[in-house]
Amino acid sequence: SLDQAELKKALVEYKIGSVLNTANNRALTPQKWYQIISEIQEVAIKQTRLKIPVIYGVDEIHGATYTAGATMFPQQIGQAASRNRALVRRGAEITAYETRASSIPWTFSPVLDLGSDPRFPRQFESFGEDPYLAAELGVAIIKGYEGEKNDIGHPEHVASNMKHFLGYQVPTSGKDRTPTYLSEEALREYHLPSFKAAVAAGSHTLMVNSGIINGIPVHANHDLLTKLLKEELGFKGLVVTDWADIENLHRRDKIAATDKEAIMLAINAGVDMSMIPYQYEPFCQGLVELVKEGKVKQERVDDAVRRILRVKFALNLFEKPTTNPKDYPKFGSKEFEEAAYQMAAESITLLKNEQQTLPLAKNSKVLVTGPNAKNMRTLNGAWTYSWQGDKVDEFAANYNTILEAVQQEIGAGNVTYVPGVSYKPGGKYYEEAADQLDEAVAAARDADVIILCLGENTSTEKPGDLNDLYLSELQTELARKMAATGKPVVLVLSEGRPRIISRIEQQMRAIVQLYQPGNFGGNAAADVLFGDVNPSGKLPYTYPRYPNATISYIHKSSEEQTKAEGVYNYEADFNPQFPFGHGLSYTTFRYNNLQLSKEQLGKNEQLTVTVEVSNAGKVAGKETVHLYTSDLYASDITPDVKRLRRFEKIDLKPGQSQTLTFTLTPDDLAYTNLHGKKVVEAGEFEIRIGELVKKFTLTE
Structure with missing residues (x-):
């Protein structure tokens, strides 16, 4: 309850006009919020x-x-x-x-x-x-x-x-x-x-x-x-x-x-x-x-x-x-929950899928392991019921963890769970402990496939600072031990930032990025793993391979030198684990017939770009089509290798094709010069969609 004396002091005596905080850093019911804010407004409106x-x-x-x-x-x-x-x-x-x-x-x-x-x-x-x-x-x-x-x-x-x-x-x-x-x-x-x-x-x-x-x-x-x-x-x-x-x-x-x-x-x-x-x-x-x-x-x-x-x-x-x-009768309704599930399902990004490991057969015997397997907190992230997300399990008990969703998907009798590694209760986000690590290895013997749920615990702001972007040592050890069993390992990541996995990536048969998908992330993950949902997410960042190579896709061409001739003959490369925009599907999309409306674009004209995208596989799927431009030469600032200018997400049935049309103007090709001014500069440009490339010239 509110301290009435303090409330009056703030609002009446000191004329405070805003309140920007929570009660004890924890979620309240809508009714409790209404009561608190009504009391505040009562004083503000009647006593000031x-x-x-x-x-x-x-x-x-x-x-x-x-x-x-x-x-x-x-x-x-x-x-x-x-x-x-x-x-x-x-x-x-x-x-x-x-x-x-x-x-x-x-x-x-x-x-x-x-x-x-x-x-x-x-x-x-x-x-x-x-x-x-x-x-x-x-x-x-x-x-x-x-x-x-x-x-x-x-x-x-x-x-x-x-x-x-x-x-x-x-x-x-x-x-x-x-x-x-x-x-x-x-x-x-x-x-x-x-x-x-x-x-x-x-x-x-x-x-x-x-x-x-x-x-x-x-x-x-x-x-x-x-x-x-x-x-x-x-x-x-x-x-x-x-x-x-x-x-x-x-x-x-x-x-x-x-x-x-x-x-x-x-x-x-x-x-x-x-x-x-x-x-x-x-x-x-x-x-x-x-x-x-x-x-x-x-x-x-x-x-x-x-x-x-x-x-x-x-x-x-x-x-x-x-x-x-x-x-507000729709608060927390099934309609709203379905929208949250849909967003989670469309965000999940398939990063790797060797030997068509995914989707898994529903009669598989599965070992589920890892600290994020039975954990609603890591599905949601910070800013969930509290600042750091440390109270999620208290409020989200009615939703499915990854483990529970997998059990519902294929039957609890087909699922074995051993944590292997756990987060320290009440500890800092990075504090972990081995938790039946040897038992997890033993349990893998009876499994057809291992679903390995790794990533990081939740944090934000200063408490979330870190000194090492690599996946933690204990989680890396668990991954290596799972791979050493010889059973196919599907790595499922739930993490707020791309923790580096290059030490284990080659040993993983498939990799699925959940990000922090919310309360319906467990259900969406299980649906992707077992083929009820065809993944369609695309990386919104460059996933780095090493901690000293955290370069964005927006970079200069000098990041991609294979060799710089000279006294030292040093080498430089741009070698991410997965590039910006990467995301696989259970079907195959083909890009054809990239066309530009003109090869010479005047400064007051528009350029129309068309491309045909077809679903050449056997299942329906959603695909995001990215259009990039490259300025081949600029006069005073080295141009970026490429820049995203348009994107569109489409849904195609097997065998279906769709022609997409994008419109660009010279302003889309502008860059900022040394003096902070936008410059539209004549010269040669490239359009890139998928592996297709076309050149055009911007004229004076």
Whole structure:
């Protein structure tokens, strides 16, 4: 229950206008949320001088994170693997509905950071390493949250929050909230497009990158928050800090000698709302003093207040400060669960399938082993019922683990389970222990096939930092011992980032990537393993082979030298375990007849690209068709080897063909020059779809 004295102190005395937190870092029922937020609004509307409602916001990341019984979807990285804009949008619509059923009108989602560093502890929260993919799915998720016309006052819509502006996921160290160095060209070419698209799509709010770019904490960077975001992009919504990040300017980043100076820097840089986890009084007192002293202009405060009030009005909080769960009968419904299952099924990515090991026969005798086999936590990831996802098993007992789903699929009598390795209860995410390792080896003798469930335990933010991207030693040992039995091993990965498997990959007969697929990931995994679902996911990142070779598919041609002639004759290569866009199927897709509407493209013309895709196999399947362009030569910056410009997912029956049509403009071929300006430059280009390549020329 709420402390009424503290509530009145915050809202009445200190005039706090937002609450951005959870109760004891654990999920509550919709009814409990409604009770708490109703009490808060009662004080705000009836006891404060101006009677302005509070805006309540939480991290609803892949479903209504902090609501018991809510529908949990795959994390964003899995949603990106689905390449299905409609499913991404539908997932956001359902999350918005269930968030409003909890009386919460604002979610801190989507993550629009480029997830191009596999070391980073929050890569799973991103749409992966490609700017176009992140922009397209970012727009889909925003329209799902806010509605087609961004009418967030609708009782089934919420305000979205694009985060973390800008360049958050590429720190030099790969660790959370640590510095990065980004040129103006790289910032605009790779990291800005997803935010630019989201602003154009009408997202109402934005959260700031908690790190440092080029020596300047982003929360104190006027060039990024005001000049770029508010002036150049024309963002009219509110800018909120991340957790405690104004005081971090003083305590962590040492750019302000006092908390008060930190407030001055952040507000003057363009921050509109401060997310203060603990002591709010110093901020309130400090800001008032700064305005009186003339160090923060009254107009800057007025602008921030206007931006916040506009969002509160848009959310219809003045007319309807709460939403009652009784008005949301579809909460946790079978309809919603089916959508979550469908997303999980389409996200699962088949990385390897030697000797057509998959799908498995349903009369197989199966050994299921590994720490992720009987584990709902690793299917969901962090931001599930709590921050780190450590309470998942308490809330998700009614859903199937991988083990339970396999037992349902082929009968418990055909399944043997031995953990082999387990995560330490209550320990850090990386703490593991051998658990009947020898028994697992013995059990393999009676099995036709081994389903080996590995990956990592859940974590996010600083607790998820790591020093070694290789799969853990114990899990690697378990994999080697399973392979040594001579039985075919199917490696099933559930992980937030691509843990390196090159030490064991060759010994695995098949490899399936689940990412963190949500509460229906176990069912979807079993359906893929036994052929009820034909996998159609495509990697949203480059899966590295070695920890010192974490190069994105977006790279320069010098990464692919076979030999650099000279004194040293050194060699360099780009040799990932699996490339961006990789994903196998149980059928065979053939690409034919790539055609361009013209060989010479003028600067005010459009290029039409057509390609025929056919299902040459024996089962129906879904295929994502990626269109890449390559700029063969550029004048002042070495061009990237290739860039994704379009993608489309299609569904083909055996023997069926479909012709896809894509349209490109010269703007799609532009690049950012050294001065941060977009350049459309005449020259020779290539279009690549599958193995098909066609050249054309862009003319002056």
